Amino acid sequence: MTDKNAHPTLTGAEILWATLVGEGVTTVFGYPGGAILPAYDALRKFPIHHVLTRHEQGAAHMADGYARASGKVGVAIATSGPGATNLVTGIATAMLDSIPIVCITGQVSSKVLGSDAFQEIDITGITLPITKHNFVATRPEEIAPMIREAFQIAASGRPGPVLVDITKDAQQGTAIFDFENAAPAPYRPHPMLRTESAEMQRAIELMRGSKKPVILAGHGIILSAAEREVLAFAERYQIPVATTLLGLGAFPASHPLALGMMGMHGESWVNHAIQQADLLLAFGMRFDDRVTGNLASYAQNAKKIHIEIDPSEINKNVKVDVALIGDLKEVLNTMEPLINDKNYASDAGSRNTTTDWLREIRALKGDAAVRDIINLPDNGHLYAAHVINDIWQEAKAAGRLDKTIIATDVGQHQMWEAQYFKHENTRTLVTSGGLGTMGFALPAAIGAKMARPDCDVWCIAGDGGFQMTASELSTIQQEGIHVNVAVINNGFLGMVRQWQEAFYDKNYACSPILSPDFVKLAGAHGIPGAHVTERKEVTQTVTEARTAPTAFLINFSVEKEDGVYPMIAPGAALHEMVRRPNPLIETAEDE
Amino acid sequence: MLHTFVSLVDDKPGVLTRVASLFRRLNVNIVSLTVGESERDGVSRMTIVCEAPEHAADRIRASLYKLEITRDVDELGRAEAVIRELCLIKVAAGPTTPHGQHSRSQLFELANVFRARVVDLAPESIMLEMTGAASKIEGLLQVLRESKFEVLEVSRTGRMAMRRGRHTGRVLKALGTKTPDTAPVAFPERPDEDDLPNQFDEDEA
Ligand SMILES: Cc1ncc(C[n+]2csc(CCOP(=O)(O)OP(=O)(O)O)c2C)c(N)n1
Numbered sequence: 184m185t186d187k188n189a190h191p192t193l194t195g196a197e198i199l200w201a202t203l204v205g206e207g208v209t210t211v212f213g214y215p216g217g218a219i220l221p222a223y224d225a226l227r228k229f230p231i232h233h234v235l236t237r238h239e240q241g242a243a244h245m246a247d248g249y250a251r252a253s254g255k256v257g258v259a260i261a262t263s264g265p266g267a268t269n270l271v272t273g274i275a276t277a278m279l280d281s282i283p284i285v286c287i288t289g290q291v292s293s294k295v296l297g298s299d300a301f302q303e304i305d306i307t308g309i310t311l312p313i314t315k316h317n318f319v320a321t322r323p324e325e326i327a328p329m330i331r332e333a334f335q336i337a338a339s340g341r342p343g344p345v346l347v348d349i350t351k352d353a354q355q356g357t358a359i360f361d362f363e364n365a366a367p368a369p370y371r372p373h374p375m376l377r378t379e380s381a382e383m384q385r386a387i388e389l390m391r392g393s394k395k396p397v398i399l400a401g402h403g404i405i406l407s408a409a410e411r412e413v414l415a416f417a418e419r420y421q422i423p424v425a426t427t428l429l430g431l432g433a434f435p436a437s438h439p440l441a442l443g444m445m446g447m448h449g450e451s452w453v454n455h456a457i458q459q460a461d462l463l464l465a466f467g468m469r470f471d472d473r474v475t476g477n478l479a480s481y482a483q484n485a486k487k488i489h490i491e492i493d494p495s496e497i498n499k500n501v502k503v504d505v506a507l508i509g510d511l512k513e514v515l516n517t518m519e520p521l522i523n524d525k526n527y528a529s530d531a532g533s534r535n536t537t538t539d540w541l542r543e544i545r546a547l548k549g550d551a552a553v554r555d556i557i558n559l560p561d562n563g564h565l566y567a568a569h570v571i572n573d574i575w576q577e578a579k580a581a582g583r584l585d586k587t588i589i590a591t592d593v594g595q596h597q598m599w600e601a602q603y604f605k606h607e608n609t610r611t612l613v614t615s616g617g618l619g620t621m622g623f624a625l626p627a628a629i630g631a632k633m634a635r636p637d638c639d640v641w642c643i644a645g646d647g648g649f650q651m652t653a654s655e656l657s658t659i660q661q662e663g664i665h666v667n668v669a670v671i672n673n674g675f676l677g678m679v680r681q682w683q684e685a686f687y688d689k690n691y692a693c694s695p696i697l698s699p700d701f702v703k704l705a706g707a708h709g710i711p712g713a714h715v716t717e718r719k720e721v722t723q724t725v726t727e728a729r730t731a732p733t734a735f736l737i738n739f740s741v742e743k744e745d746g747v748y749p750m751i752a753p754g755a756a757l758h759e760m761v762r763r764p765n766p767l768i769e770t771a772e773d774e
Numbered sequence: 775m776l777h778t779f780v781s782l783v784d785d786k787p788g789v790l791t792r793v794a795s796l797f798r799r800l801n802v803n804i805v806s807l808t809v810g811e812s813e814r815d816g817v818s819r820m821t822i823v824c825e826a827p828e829h830a831a832d833r834i835r836a837s838l839y840k841l842e843i844t845r846d847v848d849e850l851g852r853a854e855a856v857i858r859e860l861c862l863i864k865v866a867a868g869p870t871t872p873h874g875q876h877s878r879s880q881l882f883e884l885a886n887v888f889r890a891r892v893v894d895l896a897p898e899s900i901m902l903e904m905t906g907a908a909s910k911i912e913g914l915l916q917v918l919r920e921s922k923f924e925v926l927e928v929s930r931t932g933r934m935a936m937r938r939g940r941h942t943g944r945v946l947k948a949l950g951t952k953t954p955d956t957a958p959v960a961f962p963e964r965p966d967e968d969d970l971p972n973q974f975d976e977d978e979a
Contacts, residue, residue, distance in 0.1 A: 307788070311795055316842040336842055371845075494836035498829065 190361040195323030196225035196354040199287070202330040204229055205362045208258055210633050212236055212245040214269075216262025218302060219289030221354035234633060234662055237654035239266050241626035243273020244652070246284040248630025250277075251613045252588055252638070254408070256337050257284040257630060263291055264302030267348070268309065272620060274344045275313040279617025280429060281406060283342035285333045286310075292352040293321040307348050315343035321350045323358035327365035339370045341493040342406060386488045386505045387522050393462035393486070395540045396422045399445065399474075402429035402616075403467010403492065409512035410434070410609045413466060416515055420522075421537045423544055425453045427468050428601055429616045436605035442544070446474035447751045448598040451760055452547035454751070458758040459543075460485045467491060467511045470500040471617070476757035490514050554763040557603065561718050567596055567671045567741045571603040573721040574641065574669065577729065586638045587611060588631045592624035592648035594678040596671040598747040600643055622651030628666050629658060639667065639729050646672040646698045656708040659734045667728045668712075668736040670701050673743050681746050685761075705736035712736035776805060777831050778850040778857065778935050781820045782812060784843040792841050793820065800834065802826045806859075806932025817845060821934045854938045860931040861904045861911045863890075866924035868898035877923070884921075888914045899926060908933060 193201060199222055203211070212234045215223045226233060236242040239261040246257030261270050267288040277284045291300040307317045316336050318329040326349060333345040390396070404413050410433055417424050417440050424434045425445040434441055442453045454476075457463065463485045468474070475481045478500060487503040489496075490511055497506040507514050521527045552558055556568045578587040589604055590613040591597040597614060606612050613631050615623040628642035642649075649670050659666050671677075680694040702712035713724050715737055728735035749760040783789050790809060797804050805823040812819035826834060831849055838847045850857075867877040881900050885892055888910065894901035904911055911930065918925055 311792065312799055493840065495833055495840055497832065497836070499833060
C-alpha cells in the first residue's frame with residue numbers, strides 16, 4: 184500500500200515540477216501559453232527559476248547553451264501549437280550536436296486530441312526525426328516516469344534532445360507522486376566492447392606499427408568527460424592532436440602536441456598532417472563532411488581506428504580499419520594497460536617514437552605564420568581576426584581563460600573564433616556545428632551564463648545572425664545577467680558573400696544586409712555599448728565590457744569583404760586548400 | 775541487395791512509425807515489414823526486409839538499435855534461417871471463366887502440387903492460402919497467370935524470419951543484454967565463419 188504522507192497526491196502540473204526538482208533541475212527556459220498554463224500555475228510553489236525568453240527558439244537554444252556549458256541536462260518549456268513548433272530549430276540544433284536537453288510542451292486535452300483543436304499540433308510527429316526520443320503524457324500518473332526516462336535518455340549513451348508532450352488534462356488531473364517508483368529501468372547498456380576482443384588487439388597492433396599517428400579529437404571527448412585520459416594518452420605516446428570544431432577545448436590549444444582545428448577552415452599544416460598520417464585515431468568524432476573534404480582522397484595512407492559510442496557512426500562516411508564501440512573514457516582506460524602489455528598484441532616491435540613525425544609536422548607550417556593576418560602590422564583596417572584575437576588576449580591577460588565561455592553564431596566570425604580564440608579548457612566554446620544555426624549565439628550565451636554565473640560569457644555573432652534572435656537582449660535585462668555581446672559587423676551575410684565571391688562570380692545577391700545601430704538597440708534595452716572601428720580601441724573596450732557591472736554590447740565595424748582562409752572548396756581534397764595570401768609575394772585582395 | 779532484419783520492439787503506440795521513419799530517413803526502401811506478438815509480453819517482433827547496398831547492413835542494424843523502443847536487432851545476413859511468407863490468392867473460378875467447368879478441379883490440382891490450401895469456395899471464385907518461401911509463392915502466382923487463370927486479389931504478409939535451431943541460444947543471449955547483470959555482447963558482431971549463406975530463395979519446408 185502506498186503511504187499517503189510519503190507519496191502525496193498532486194496535480195500533474197505539480198508532479199511535473201516536483202519531478203524536475205528531483206532530477207536536480209534549478210533553472211528552466213520557457214514561454215507560457217494556454218495548454219501549458221496549468222503547469223505555470225503551479226510553478227511558483229517549487230524552487231525552480233524560470234527564465235522567460237522572447238521566443239521559444241531562444242528557450243531551446245538557452246537550454247542547449249546551459250547543457251553545453253555545464254554538462255547538465257537543459258530544460259525548455261513551451262505551450263502547444265506555435266510554441267512547440269518554435270522549438271523545432273533549437274531541438275534540431277541539439278540533435279545534430281548530441282546535446283542533452285529535455286523539452287516540455289503543453290498539448291490540448293486528451294479528449295480533443297486529433298480533432299485539430301485550437302493550437303493542436305502533432306509535435307511528437309514533427310520532432311520524431313530530430314529527437315532521440317519523445318513521449319506523450321495523457322494522464323497525470325504518466326508524467327513522472329516519462330520525465331525521468333526523458334532525463335535518462337537525454338543524458339546517457341550518445342546524448343541528445345528528448346521531448347515530452349503533456350496534455351492539459353494530464354496537468355490538471357491528480358495522481359500519487361512517487362519519485363523513486365517513477366525511476367526508469369536501468370539504461371540499456373550500450374553494447375560494450377570486450378577488452379579481449381580482436382578489435383582491441385588489432386587497434387594496439389596498428390598503434391605499435393605506426394610512425395605517423397594523428398589523434399582526431401572530437402566532441403565525444405567532452406561528452407564522455409575524457410579530457411584527462413586523452414591528454415595522458417597523447418602525451419604518453421607523443422601523438423599530435425587535431426581537433427574538430429566541437430572538439431575545441433577538449434585538448435589544450437597551447438599544448439605542444441595540439442595542432443589546431445582540422446577541416447574546411449583548418450590550418451594548412453593540420454590538414455596536411457592528416458593527409459600524410461599513417462594512422463588516424465578518431466576519438467569521439469564522426470568524420471563529418473566539413474572535416475574530411477573529398478572522401479575518395481581522404482587520408483588514403485592512414486589506417487583508421489574509430490572509438491565511438493554510437494555504432495551507427497562506424498563506416499558511415501569513412502571506412503575504418505578498427506572500430507572500438509563504447510564510451511571513450513572507458514575504452515581508453517581499458518586500452519591503456521593493454522598497450523603496455525608486451526604479451527597482449529602480437530609482437531609488432533616496440534612502438535616507434537614520433538619525434539621525426541612531429542618535426543615533419545612543424546616543417547609543414549612553412550610560411551603559415553607570415554601569411555597570418557595576426558602577424559601583419561596594423562594597416563588601419565580592423566579585421567575580425569584581430570577582434571577575436573584581442574578578446575582572447577584580453578581574457579588571457581586577465582587570467583580568465585578558464586573562466587571565459589564563448590558562444591558563437593554561424594558564419595565567418597564562427598570560423599575566425601575557432602581559429603583565433605585558443606581554447607585551453609573544456610566547455611569554453613558553445614557553437615552550433617552540425618546544424619549551423621544562425622541566431623544561436625545570443626540565447627546560447629544566456630543559457631551558458633545561467634549555468635556558469637562565475638564565468639565571463641561572450642556572445643560573438645555576425646550582424647546577420649545577431650538580428651535573428653536579438654530580441655533576447657530583453658531577456659538579459661529581465662534576468663539582470665552580465666553577458667558580453669560582440670557583433671562582428673561587416674555589412675554582409677559574410678559567409679554567404681564569401682561563397683558568392685569564390686563560386687558565384689561575386690554575384691552578391693541578397694548578402695548585403697542593413698542593420699540597426701546595435702549600440703542604440705542595446706541602449707533601448709538599457710544595455711550600455713560601444714562602437715569600435717579601430718584596432719587600437721579593441722582591447723580597452725573589451726576590458727570595459729568584461730568588467731562592466733551589467734551586460735555590454737560592442738559593435739565592431741570590421742573589414743567588409745574579408746575572407747576566411749584557409750578554405751577547402753566543396754569537393755576538393757583535404758590538402759587542396761586555398762591558403763591565405765602571402766603578403767610578401769602576393770598583394771592581399773582587400774588592400 | 776535484400777537484407778533481412780529481425781527487430782524486437784516495445785509494443786506501444788507509435789513504434790511502427792519510428793521504425794518506418796528510420797528507413798525513410800536513411801532513404802532505404804522497405805520491401806516488406808511484418809509485425810506481431812513475440813514470445814514475450816509487451817514485445818513485438820518485426821521482420822523487415824529491405825533493399826540496400828551490401829555494406830549498409832551494419833549501419834541499418836545499428837540505427838535500428840539506436841531507437842529507444844528497440845530491445846534487440848538481429849540481421850540475418852548470411853545466417854541460416856527459416857523465412858516464410860503467407861499469401862492469400864483469390865482466383866476467378868465460375869462457369870464463365872476461361873477454363874469454364876474445369877477451372878475448379880485444375881485449381882485443386884495446382885493447390886495440391888504447391889501445397890496450398892483452398893480456404894474459400896464461392897460461386898465465382900476460389901481462395902487459396904499458401905505459406906512458404908517467397909519464391910514458392912511467386913511460382914504459384916506465375917503458374918496461375920500463365921495458365922490463363924484470372925487472379926482477382928493477392929494479399930501477402932511479407933516475410934517472417936527466424937534463425938534455425940542452433941542459433942537460438944545466441945539470440946536469447948543477445949536478449950539477455952537488456953538486464954544489467956548479464957554480460958553484454960559485442961556489437962556489431964561479425965558473422966561467424968560457419969554461417970552459411972542465406973537460403974533465401976531455395977529454402978524448403
Ligand atoms: C538559420 C540559418 N539561415 C541561413 C543560414 C545560412 N548561412 C550560413 S552563414 C550565413 C551568413 C551569416 O552572416 P552573419 O551572421 O553576418 O555572419 P558572418 O558570416 O558575416 O560572420 C548564412 C546566411 C544558416 N546557417 N542558418
